[in-house]
Amino acid sequence: MKSDVLYIWLYKIAVTFAVVFTCILGYYILLHMLIKGDFDRLITKEEMKDNFITHEKEFADLVAYFDSLSPKDKGQTVWFELKDTECINFFNSNKVTLVVTGYSANVIGGENIELTSPEMDSVLKELKWTKETVAALSLKLKKTKCDLIQTLDETKYPIRIYPNQGGFLPHSYMIFDKAIPDSLISEYGKPISYTTLGKRVVVN
Structure with missing residues (x-):
């Protein structure tokens, strides 16, 4: 029983960490695009x-x-x-x-x-x-x-x-x-x- 609770607790921590990391990475990429401009346009x-x-x-x-x-x-x-x-x-x-x-x-x-x-x-x-x-x-x-x-x-x-x-x-x-x-x-x-x-x- 204790092992199941521990597993659920660790799973929730892992999911929370993944969500937070994804949000930070997404913010970083968006900031990069806004500053650089033109989003995915490549130079000719x-x-x-x-x-x-x-x-x-x-x-x-x-x-x-x-x-x-x-x-x-x-x-x-x-x-x-x-x-x-x-x-x-x-x-x-x-x-x-x-x-x-x-x-x-x-x-x-x-x-x-x-x-x-x-x-x-x-x-x-x-x-x-x-x-x-x-x-x-x-x-x-x-x-x-x-x-x-x-x-x-x-x-x-x-x-x-x-x-x-x-x-x-x-x-x-x-x-x-x-x-x-x-x-x-x-x-x-x-x-x-x-x-x-x-x-x-x-x-x-």
């Missing part, structure tokens, strides 16, 4: 091109800085992503995503890791970065209205940048290390513009 390629043209100076600064930080000829991919700083975030305060992977399949760092965590220390040591490097890169990324940047050592284009989309990644800026040759236009499309940086960038 034309909007991305306009954003690049408007913030080309900031993109140039970001690309030059990130390129100077990226490992060369090591077969590594570096993925750096900001948490959503435009919304109150109850779960991921003071966190970024910083992951380094290599051909050996070793993974260093992780998603949404604390700036003061051992995981962050390990990946900073691998990249020879500091916490000041992370702060500077975060600021430069925010100025472009984007929140994720990658270097892809094994591909034709060394850098990809993704716009703020709350986790959705429909399109990205692909930055080549030199002007896009005519032979690749059929595959990747025309460059955004014919400025110094623009002729190296396509939206894909």
Whole structure:
């Protein structure tokens, strides 16, 4: 009899906890949508091109800085992503995503890791970065209205940048290390513009 009462009591607690958690999560998602606007509307390629043209100076600064930080000829991919700083975030305060992977399949760092965590220390040591490097890169990324940047050592284009989309990644800026040759236009499309940086960038 006592075990039945205990079971019912624990069941009620579990249900109450689930309801409260669902309400908090729903409020968080709604707040995120209201602040970000447009709910589930995804950014278009034309909007991305306009954003690049408007913030080309900031993109140039970001690309030059990130390129100077990226490992060369090591077969590594570096993925750096900001948490959503435009919304109150109850779960991921003071966190970024910083992951380094290599051909050996070793993974260093992780998603949404604390700036003061051992995981962050390990990946900073691998990249020879500091916490000041992370702060500077975060600021430069925010100025472009984007929140994720990658270097892809094994591909034709060394850098990809993704716009703020709350986790959705429909399109990205692909930055080549030199002007896009005519032979690749059929595959990747025309460059955004014919400025110094623009002729190296396509939206894909």
